[in-house]
Amino acid sequence: MSLAGTMGGHTRKPWLKRLADTSEPYLYSAPSLILIVTVMLVPLALGISYAFRDIQLLNPFSGGFIGLDHFRALGEDTAFYRALKNTLWWTGASVFLQFTFGLILALLLDKPFWGRGVVQALVFLPWAVPSFLAGLNWAWLFNPVIGPLPHWFFALGLIDQPTNLLSDPHYAMWGPILANVWWGIPFFAITLLAALQAIPRDLYEAASIDGATGLQRFTSITLPFLAPTIAITVLLRTVWISNFADLIVVMTGGGPADRTQIVASYIFTQAFRRLDFGYASAIALVLLALLMAYSMLIILLRQSLLSKD
Amino acid sequence: MASISIKNLKKAYGTFSVLHGVDLDIADGEFVVLVGPSGCGKSTLLRMIAGLEGVTEGEIQIDGARVNDRHPKDRDIAMVFQSYALYPHMTVAENMSYSLRLRKVAKDVAARAVTAASQKLGLEPFLARRPKALSGGQRQRVAMGRAIVRQPKAFLFDEPLSNLDARLREQMRAEIKKMHADLKATSIYVTHDQIEAMTLADRIVAMHGGVVQQVGSPLDLYDRPANLFVAGFIGSPGMNFLEGRAEKDGIRLRDESFMAMGDVPEHLLGQQVTLGIRPEHVVLDAHGQGMPAHLDLVEPTGFGIILHLTLNGLPLKVFTLDRAVLQAGPMVAVTLAQEHLHLFGPDGSRIGGTSDPAAAA
Ligand SMILES: Nc1ncnc2c1ncn2[C@@H]1O[C@H](COP(=O)(O)OP(=O)(O)OP(=O)(O)O)[C@@H](O)[C@H]1O
Numbered sequence: 079m080s081l082a083g084t085m086g087g088h089t090r091k092p093w094l095k096r097l098a099d100t101s102e103p104y105l106y107s108a109p110s111l112i113l114i115v116t117v118m119l120v121p122l123a124l125g126i127s128y129a130f131r132d133i134q135l136l137n138p139f140s141g142g143f144i145g146l147d148h149f150r151a152l153g154e155d156t157a158f159y160r161a162l163k164n165t166l167w168w169t170g171a172s173v174f175l176q177f178t179f180g181l182i183l184a185l186l187l188d189k190p191f192w193g194r195g196v197v198q199a200l201v202f203l204p205w206a207v208p209s210f211l212a213g214l215n216w217a218w219l220f221n222p223v224i225g226p227l228p229h230w231f232f233a234l235g236l237i238d239q240p241t242n243l244l245s246d247p248h249y250a251m252w253g254p255i256l257a258n259v260w261w262g263i264p265f266f267a268i269t270l271l272a273a274l275q276a277i278p279r280d281l282y283e284a285a286s287i288d289g290a291t292g293l294q295r296f297t298s299i300t301l302p303f304l305a306p307t308i309a310i311t312v313l314l315r316t317v318w319i320s321n322f323a324d325l326i327v328v329m330t331g332g333g334p335a336d337r338t339q340i341v342a343s344y345i346f347t348q349a350f351r352r353l354d355f356g357y358a359s360a361i362a363l364v365l366l367a368l369l370m371a372y373s374m375l376i377i378l379l380r381q382s383l384l385s386k387d
Numbered sequence: 388m389a390s391i392s393i394k395n396l397k398k399a400y401g402t403f404s405v406l407h408g409v410d411l412d413i414a415d416g417e418f419v420v421l422v423g424p425s426g427c428g429k430s431t432l433l434r435m436i437a438g439l440e441g442v443t444e445g446e447i448q449i450d451g452a453r454v455n456d457r458h459p460k461d462r463d464i465a466m467v468f469q470s471y472a473l474y475p476h477m478t479v480a481e482n483m484s485y486s487l488r489l490r491k492v493a494k495d496v497a498a499r500a501v502t503a504a505s506q507k508l509g510l511e512p513f514l515a516r517r518p519k520a521l522s523g524g525q526r527q528r529v530a531m532g533r534a535i536v537r538q539p540k541a542f543l544f545d546e547p548l549s550n551l552d553a554r555l556r557e558q559m560r561a562e563i564k565k566m567h568a569d570l571k572a573t574s575i576y577v578t579h580d581q582i583e584a585m586t587l588a589d590r591i592v593a594m595h596g597g598v599v600q601q602v603g604s605p606l607d608l609y610d611r612p613a614n615l616f617v618a619g620f621i622g623s624p625g626m627n628f629l630e631g632r633a634e635k636d637g638i639r640l641r642d643e644s645f646m647a648m649g650d651v652p653e654h655l656l657g658q659q660v661t662l663g664i665r666p667e668h669v670v671l672d673a674h675g676q677g678m679p680a681h682l683d684l685v686e687p688t689g690f691g692i693i694l695h696l697t698l699n700g701l702p703l704k705v706f707t708l709d710r711a712v713l714q715a716g717p718m719v720a721v722t723l724a725q726e727h728l729h730l731f732g733p734d735g736s737r738i739g740g741t742s743d744p745a746a747a748a
Pocket residue numbers: 400403405423424425426427428429430431432579
């Protein structure tokens with residue numbers, strides 16, 4: 079009896095112990111995993127589920143499951159296609175200009191000069207301004223009643239009359255783009271400056287002894303060193319800016335006549351002006367899919383760039 | 388190839404003066420080595436010749452033309468950096484041909500130059516690799532190859548071998564010497580390794596504190612150091628120094644013992660002077676002839692033996708090839724070969740005697 083008992087104990091104990099051993103890491107990480115899942119995935123899943131339900135805040139009978147109806151409606155929504163086109167334009171111009179000026183600024187700040195510390199601090203200031211404040215500020219600057227910009231443009235002969243750029247259906251998009259460029263240059267300047275300062279100085283010395291001009295040094299040393307940073311920052315900024323409706327909502331509200339409506343601000347309009355959360359979620363889901371596809375593309379590109387070295 | 392001439396060259400960073408007026412003439416095809424302790428301004432001088440540092444005062448001429456304000460790319464010189472400074476995004480072949488591509492040299496000519504240089508340096512298997520995938524010694528060769536492909540007017544080397552291990556350094560030293568015999572290119576080579584300086588140089592420039600102390604052939608500096616600094620800096624183990632007061636026929640050392648010397652110049656009588664003697668010129672006498680000295684420490688190097696003695700309370704190093712001293716007791720007898728004594732005046736500069744080449748011969 080006692081023998082059998084010990085034998086049974088022998089076989090059962092290792093089994094329990096094995097279970098404990100294998101589950102140990104999961105048990106330890108369970109609290110944080112559960113937290114992450116509830117905080118991140120549950121809202122995501124809920125938000126996605128809205129896209130397939132009829133949710134209108136002012137309609138007490140809404141809430142039912144409607145399948146792909148929202149997406150069908152979206153497919154015929156010309157306002158959505160206009161917003162998609164505007165998003166491309168808004169994101170492309172903003173990222174391109176932010177990057178170009180950010181790079182120029184970083185290159186200038188990389189050279190030692192008197193008072194560089196102060197200038198660096200000043201340059202990074204716009205980044206610290208809340209986006210709504212920046213939007214208001216720029217909206218006022220463009221307003222001919224209180225802002226100087228229309229009068230300056232008029233004096234330079236760029237426009238016929240000192241009118242508000244933001245109410246011009248052809249050029250309204252340039253208002254938020256300009257504000258966005260002003261606001262986003264520091265991001266590129268900071269990250270590119272950090273990357274620039276990591277380039278060994280003796281490479282430039284070797285190149286100038288080898289006979290390279292300033293431009294040749296830039297293309298054969300600076301650019302290859304910056305390439306990975308450029309790829310990742312442009313990716314990040316593209317995603318952020320295409321999602322970034324603050325300035326547009328504050329400055330133009332998507333107007334005049336939807337000329338400055340981007341997908342992100344269209345979602346905002348659908349959700350908080352029309353109070354149609356279901357439709358807004360459907361648009362958001364499409365935007366998410368587009369951005370994911372874009373990110374995958376850039377990450378693949380970056381990996382192929384990096385693996386070449 | 389070119390001659391380089393430096394006239395009263397000065398360099399200051401703000402108020403901090405690094406070079407205090409350097410004069411130097413380097414003949415076409417000469418191999419000049421700059422030596423000196425860390426921080427004495429060797430790299431600064433080299434970088435000024437390359438055009439990487441501005442000139443505070445004075446003049447640099449290449450082939451008789453003033454180049455003070457000429458951009459590095461227009462000076463037609465090549466430099467090998469201590470860190471090699473290879474372009475990490477280019478292959479070995481691209482690194483070597485970069486300067487030729489910038490000069491718009493025809494593709495086939497450039498390819499031939501790269502092939503020739505890589506053959507000379509044994510780099511052919513690595514031409515398609517990036518610097519990251521090379522060992523330190525191979526990178527060093529690429530840096531050399533990059534310098535030689537375009538046949539510049541002069542080569543500048545800033546401690547090119549200091550990141551290599553001893554064996555490889557020896558090998559590269561010989562290769563640099565061969566290469567120079569081959570190309571006959573004007574070269575300026577900075578090092579603080581005195582073996583490199585002695586073996587490579589046509590002429591050595593010894594620097595200290597931003598001032599040139601002595602310029603001469605390696606044996607010049609070794610046999611007739613111009614001052615205490617050069618005497619102590621050149622040679623390993625270093626020269627022994629004994630301080631004393633000059634008297635009529637010799638020197639009265641600190642411990643009141645007397646060291647007979649030929650003729651001590653009149654004007655030195657009663658002055659503080661320093662006697663110098665190289666460790667290999669101290670003779671150990673097995674038969675007890677000479678001054679008694681206490682044997683403190685024995686350092687066999689394999690090739691020879693370094694002995695640390697105390698002579699009348701003063702430290703004295705001896706270098707000998709005679710292994711019999713390993714059996715020697717605590718007391719030995721030494722003689723300082725008179726013809727090898729160096730005498731330095733109160734200001735540290737060499738006094739007569741063997742400083743005259745004719746007298747030494
Ligand atoms: N940019 C600079 N600003 C101020 N001082 C400098 C600068 N560059 C060099 N120095 C100073 O100049 C002196 C000479 O420097 P240099 O690099 O020429 O020395 P070195 O002889 O090459 O020494 P090492 O053998 O250690 O390389 C040093 O005291 C150094 O601190």
